[in-house]
Amino acid sequence: MKILVCIKQVPDMESKFKIADDATWYDSKDLAWRMNEYDEYAVEQAVQLRTQVEDSDLTVLCIGPQRVQETMKKALAMGCDRGVHIDDDNSFQKDPFEIASMIAEFAKDKSFDMIFTGMQSQDRGSAQVGLMAGEMLSLPSISTVVDFTFEDGKVTAKRELEGGIKAKVSCSAPALVTCQLGLNTPRYPTLPNIMKAKRKELLTLSVADLLKVDSTQETTKIYFPEKRSGGLVLEGAAGDLADKLIQILKENTGVLA
Amino acid sequence: MKALLVAENRDGKLLASSYELVAFAQQLGADSSMFLVGSENALPQYDGTLYLADSGKHSEYNPAVHKQLLLEVIAKEQPDLVVFSHSSYGWDLAPRVAVALGAAQVSEVVEVVEGAMVVPTCNAKLRRQINVKTGKTVVSLQSGAFCLSEDPSGTPIVEKIDTETASQIVFEGYEEAEAGGVDLSKAEVIVSAGRGIGKPENMPIIEGLAKALKGEYGASRPVVDSDWVDHGRQVGSTGQTVSPKLYVACGISGAIQHLAGMKKSEYIVAINTDKDAPIGEIADVLIVADLKEFVPLMTAKLLA
Numbered sequence: 001m002k003i004l005v006c007i008k009q010v011p012d013m014e015s016k017f018k019i020a021d022d023a024t025w026y027d028s029k030d031l032a033w034r035m036n037e038y039d040e041y042a043v044e045q046a047v048q049l050r051t052q053v054e055d056s057d058l059t060v061l062c063i064g065p066q067r068v069q070e071t072m073k074k075a076l077a078m079g080c081d082r083g084v085h086i087d088d089d090n091s092f093q094k095d096p097f098e099i100a101s102m103i104a105e106f107a108k109d110k111s112f113d114m115i116f117t118g119m120q121s122q123d124r125g126s127a128q129v130g131l132m133a134g135e136m137l138s139l140p141s142i143s144t145v146v147d148f149t150f151e152d153g154k155v156t157a158k159r160e161l162e163g164g165i166k167a168k169v170s171c172s173a174p175a176l177v178t179c180q181l182g183l184n185t186p187r188y189p190t191l192p193n194i195m196k197a198k199r200k201e202l203l204t205l206s207v208a209d210l211l212k213v214d215s216t217q218e219t220t221k222i223y224f225p226e227k228r229s230g231g232l233v234l235e236g237a238a239g240d241l242a243d244k245l246i247q248i249l250k251e252n253t254g255v256l257a
Numbered sequence: 258m259k260a261l262l263v264a265e266n267r268d269g270k271l272l273a274s275s276y277e278l279v280a281f282a283q284q285l286g287a288d289s290s291m292f293l294v295g296s297e298n299a300l301p302q303y304d305g306t307l308y309l310a311d312s313g314k315h316s317e318y319n320p321a322v323h324k325q326l327l328l329e330v331i332a333k334e335q336p337d338l339v340v341f342s343h344s345s346y347g348w349d350l351a352p353r354v355a356v357a358l359g360a361a362q363v364s365e366v367v368e369v370v371e372g373a374m375v376v377p378t379c380n381a382k383l384r385r386q387i388n389v390k391t392g393k394t395v396v397s398l399q400s401g402a403f404c405l406s407e408d409p410s411g412t413p414i415v416e417k418i419d420t421e422t423a424s425q426i427v428f429e430g431y432e433e434a435e436a437g438g439v440d441l442s443k444a445e446v447i448v449s450a451g452r453g454i455g456k457p458e459n460m461p462i463i464e465g466l467a468k469a470l471k472g473e474y475g476a477s478r479p480v481v482d483s484d485w486v487d488h489g490r491q492v493g494s495t496g497q498t499v500s501p502k503l504y505v506a507c508g509i510s511g512a513i514q515h516l517a518g519m520k521k522s523e524y525i526v527a528i529n530t531d532k533d534a535p536i537g538e539i540a541d542v543l544i545v546a547d548l549k550e551f552v553p554l555m556t557a558k559l560l561a
Binding site for chain 2: 011013014016019026061075095096097100120121123124125126127128130132135136140141142143144156158159160161162163164165167168169170171172175181182210214215216217218219220221222223224225231232234235238239241242243245246248249252253254255256
């Protein structure tokens with residue numbers, strides 16, 4: 001079976017973000033880059049399915065500048081067979097509709113039996129791309145999946161709803177699922193597999209070949225939210241901080257009475 | 258401006274978040290109508306037209322069928338905005354509708370500033386203003402971002418809708434949350450661990466402080482997903498919603514899903530090495546410190 005997993009490279013969310021000069025995006029300098037956390041679960045599930053179904057072939061696709069190939073190599077080391085890099089220095093300005101349309105344009109004549117994506121990215125967090133790509137390809141798609149099984153061409157998945165409730169949903173392949181955190185335990189690539197990944201096929205495509213739609217929206221301004229006033233920020237030696245906090249709790253809460 | 262509000266039903270009940278859509282339309286001064294796949298036994302308190310499809314026939318979750326029902330109403334109403342909650346229902350249905358309409362979708366709107374939608378970015382560390390280029394816009398609203406100032410009231414004019422669309426997706430039913438968890442909603446003090454604890458071996462530090470404060474310990478989602486703490490102690494939108502007298506967030510950055518579960522706590526203390534962590538926005542006190550050093554010291558002083 002043919003499987004596609006779509007991943008994104010995002011900044012480490014613990015990074016100190018700075019605003020870029022034109023104030024429409026964050027400054028991409030001095031950031032550590034990694035695989036979008038949701039996509040790690042997508043890659044893991046795709047690799048598990050590839051192992052489960054004989055004669056499978058798993059492609060990992062990523063859109064972004066040259067540096068995303070480092071993240072793609074991790075996916076290859078986790079067990080993807082080949083990579084497709086859509087080389088785009090301006091991917092950060094593309095909206096979810098454009099990104100999804102590029103994925104759909106790439107996938108439309110490839111007869112993938114299953115497509116996996118993350119449920120959302122950690123930076124934009126729009127939760128749109130996977131589902132939009134599914135719609136553009138006229139595939140049944142199931143989002144926010146925390147449990148996935150595949151048997152005889154049938155997908156059974158559990159969607160995570162609010163309050164810990166899950167919805168059990170099924171459909172036939174070909175299908176697309178978007179993966180939620182906790183779906184599985186993403187593997188760490190082993191050293192031999194990291195070495196092997198270096199020899200795997202990594203095809204580069206250009207945006208011009210795949211982007212056939214106009215953008216629907218743009219970011220006009222990016223900024224840090226205003227801090228709520230009144231909150232106290234305490235810094236200093238841990239022992240002093242503990243004394244101060246105990247005093248504050250005595251004065252402001254009833255719990256140390 | 259016209260807005261179509263997509264209300265939400267769960268297990269036969271109207272979700273209260275549906276009224277946040279009404280508040281949003283009011284704030285924008287938009288004329289609104291409402292769409293619901295639900296039942297006549299659980300109608301919203303709403304003055305306006307309600308397009309109602311039967312969840313008995315169309316189920317509470319079936320994206321292809323709900324999309325078709327919604328597209329027919331959109332064709333008739335021609336709204337400028339189609340408004341969803343940014344929930345497991347809304348974020349699933351909204352992109353499908355956006356693609357069908359060729360419309361921009363703006364996800365998780367937290368406010369509208371001078372006509373521009375504002376959304377969180379990078380785990381809520383940043384915010385973005387969006388300029389939409391399409392005639393129609395699909396939006397989803399962050400849970401709790403828009404609230405009615407008064408209790409909802411009114412009686413809808415119900416217009417029933419139906420479709421015979423086939424679907425490739427089958428909804429097979431709900432699975433209840435795992436039982437056997439600790440009922441954190443009754444605790445007066447909760448000390449919660451986040452990703453910042455680093456490794457499971459550090460959990461006793463958190464449990465120790467909870468004990469010293471005569472409270473319970475909880476955890477954020479990443480800690481539960483890593484199997485360091487049972488799901489039964491998860492605080493947040495997919496776990497428990499709590500409002501203790503004191504909530505101590507240890508190494509929790511403050512993702513919206515976590516904040517949704519604890520922001521109503523009476524007093525919030527956050528311990529974090531990152532001064533800019535979003536948890537600082539709602540904390541009464543932010544202690545900038547390494548929890549592995551600070552928490553044991555704090556516990557020792559409390560027990561002294």
